[in-house]
Amino acid sequence: MKDYGIYEKVKLNGIVPGRLIRHTRADSAIIKSHWHPELEINTVFEGSSRFFINGRIEDVTPSHVVVINSREVHSSIPFFPQGGICVTGVTIQISYDFLKKVIPDYDNCYFILNNMAERKIQLLLEEMNKKCKTQDAAYMNIYAIKQICEIVYILATECCMKREKFEATSSESFQRFEHVLNYVHENYSSNLKTSEVAERFFFSKEYFCRLFKKNTGMTFNQYVTQCRVIHAEQLLKDTNTRISEIAQEVGFSDEGSFIAQFKKYYSKTPGNYRKMITKNPFYD
Secondary structure (H helix, E strand, O other): OOOOOEEOOOOOOOOOOEEEEEEOOOOOOOEEEEEOOOEEEEEEEEOOEEEEEOOEEEEEEOOEOEEEOOOOOEEEEEOOOOOOOOOEEEEEEEOHHHHHHHOOOHHHEEEOOOHHHHHHHHHHHHHHHHHHHHOOHHHHHHHHHHHHHHHHHHHHHHOEEEHHHHOOOOOHHHHHHHHHHHHHHHHOOOOOOHHHHHHHOOOOHHHHHHHHHHHHOOOHHHHHHHHHHHHHHHHHHHOOOOHHHHHHHHOOOOHHHHHHHHHHHHOOOHHHHHHHHHHOHHHO
16 A cells, blocks of 8 residues: 555445445546545546556546556546536445455455446446436435446456456656645645756656656646646635635736636636636536
């Protein structure tokens, strides 16, 4: 287990051995490194996100489901499509205790999806997402248990490998890179400079720039700007703070540069975006 991941306690309610998290709005969450014993499966219907999982990188897209095995340290960042942001989909987390009871020697299992299993699970998750909107609440628990059991059956019979063969061993540079991401998430509002952050984590500036581009698809400065815009979006949604104050709080030098950068990602000014989410309950 990596020592840089934060333990997350997954709250499961009632008799259903798992929970479904629906990303029903233009989602922009940056998820910091964490781990939990629950199995996690992610799929998206629009947009994509990049996952960092125990030293490997996987992108969840409409054509690729990402499985995070029990106790794998993981984090994720959203990608912004050209012309506006939209990352919608579902995450399902399945109870570790349930998996231990129904799968022999579960702690030594590691799930790798093949193409057929991936498509089956994707369809099951799409069905669950639709049923959440239409299913009678009185029978939703029965339906959820049925779907989870089908997913677990597919994983156990078609995708189960010996865990020891697939345990990832992160390189030292990748582990330090994960620390860099956490540092940026915690200090995005500060005046972060590429050379200073590289030096802080014992990288040369040139290697740091290459590593950052390789692992995130963007430069360090672009990533910091994205973090600021994402946190600003949350403040626009959750508070009545003035736009000029939000710009300062998340680290922009002035309101004008904040508005320009925000519009690049959301295709709207901060003011118009706030009006949109206030009027439309879909964005709650």
